Amino acid sequence: MTDLHADVVVIGAGPAGLHAAFYAAWRGLQVRLLDARGEPGGQLSALYPDKRVYDVPGLPAVPAAEVVAGLVRQLDGLKVQLHLHTLAQGLERTGEGWQVQTQTPEGQRTFTAPAVILAPGLGALLPREARVAGEHADVHTDLPEPGSLRGRRVLVVGGVPQATRAALELAEAGAQVTLTHRRAGFRGRPAELAALAAAQAAGTLAVLAPAALTHLSPGAAHLTVNGEPQTLPADTVLVLNGYLPDLSPALGWPLDWQGEYVPDGPGGATALPGVFVAGDVAQSGGDFKLISVGLAQAAVAANHAVHHVRPDLKVRPGHSSEKRLS
């Protein structure tokens, strides 16, 4: 596969990475934004999309998913290519720039750029392992492309927002879905919970909760419901237990790591020339692991990255209110 080039590669599409991508692209550069997950938003999308955040400037009491939606919408019309399911595993010097080796579902891909912005937060948010007894040929810990499960009997196991969303998307795509969880309640945004109730009432989706999944066998799932054993035919089983952060792919990069932090100098500079850092992983933020702090660091790092790539462009971006996109 040929290398994918850009002016700036941003690793991590959480709030810091999204805002860094915005700023670099808004200054006119071409950006590739990589994330290990299947959707942007980092911790906000993976861990608490349904919870309201109160301390993002200008967006009082807004669900985390809406903060992400706004950050993504801000990329409209800019030269930002989002590469999801792309886990950065290697960072190496190449000529004047950098090479980022990644793992994708299609195999290994290499990205090259004169500047890299690191925004991996707490680490790649990878799905928790499915720990279920028994054997089944088709068990997933993340949502596959919903259309690929059309017509199949799918059991979705989990109470996290990701499970609610997966059940709705699969039912919409034409799968026969049963959503189950060991507790009676499910998490999700109010609109998603309303859609779940409506789909259940309309019979387009079944809900079985509280129920405990005891084991799997070929083509079936075995549960306990109200103390009674129950068997469901299941062609596919999704065990969705949320995500765990994994920084290990990046810990071998020569960034002078201080525990889980990368030391950041003025302008978000790291020990490596042309490699900048922002967000939770940047040491200067310390205990202030906050969206607002990450956004500010991203603006600073991205503008320094822009100047690094294009010395003819000033570090200072000027005021957006006095500019128009060309």
Ligand SMILES: Cc1cc2nc3c(=O)[nH]c(=O)nc-3n(C[C@H](O)[C@H](O)[C@H](O)COP(=O)(O)OP(=O)(O)OC[C@H]3O[C@@H](n4cnc5c(N)ncnc54)[C@H](O)[C@@H]3O)c2cc1C
């Ligand atoms: C439950 C909870 C509630 C919170 N509430 C608030 C709040 O109310 N207000 C607030 O300001 N903050 C809150 N925070 C903190 C806030 O979510 C973080 O500060 C913020 O998400 C950090 O953004 P980030 O972009 O640095 O990293 P992250 O959001 O962690 O995003 C990093 C992204 O990089 C990806 N990534 C990592 N490594 C790799 C790799 N090697 N290859 C490819 N991709 C990679 C990850 O998959 C992830 O998507 C909360 C956090 C939690 C857990």
